Amino acid sequence: MDKKPCKSQEVEVRKGPWTMEEDLILINYIADHGEGVWNSLAKAAGLKRTGKSCRLRWLNYLRPDVRRGNITPEEQFLIMELHTKWGNRWSKIAKHLPGRTDNEIKNYWRTRIQKHMNKPAEVCYSNQSDCELLDQQASSSQLPTNTTNADFMGTSYSPLSSFDYYNNIEAFSGQQQQQQQIMLQSPSNQEDNYWNMEDIWSMQILNGN
DNA sequence: AAGATAAGCAACCGCCCCGAT
């Protein structure tokens, strides 16, 4: 991540993980000037990043309304439901999960759900015991035991299984949609974010900005 | 305890679309 020496007149472009300093520059700039043309914004803010990189960083991480933390079972259900409807239209799906980004949903799908589905699906969906085996595998890696989502709506839960989903989708939908409505309205569900704008601002204070 | 392997995720790449000129 070190800056390369600039021998030419070309503007060096940084790649790779963002530093906290860069984050703060971007946040401060957007706080002062708002979002705009990303390429110009990157230059004006003094960031040696491409406009695309700044946009991605802002949209996926720095935006104040980005939710972080575990995908709830309700969100998982919604993702699966919308994916059956729209396929890999991640941004479209993300619009229905406030605070979640397309990148996060895409990653979640590929690492948690698709992997699950790539296993002999015909066995899984036709045989509950096989499915339960898969779900045991999945649940062991899916959520940490201390997840705050376990207390969602005052009830404990286990992650939705592929069997549950593909065999009981209609039975679930009414109940889940009801819970989804409540979840989306409840500010308390923001609590499991590990990083939000307030954290950033408090860090800025520490940094004397 | 150490190395190997798997899983998770942040970030980049490249294509496509759309609006401005």
Added chain:
DNA sequence: AATCGGGGCGGTTGCTTATCT
């Protein structure tokens, strides 16, 4: 109508962390 640049999107990569042996 053609061209160009910016933004959006889905796919992919590669690094970090967790788990297993």
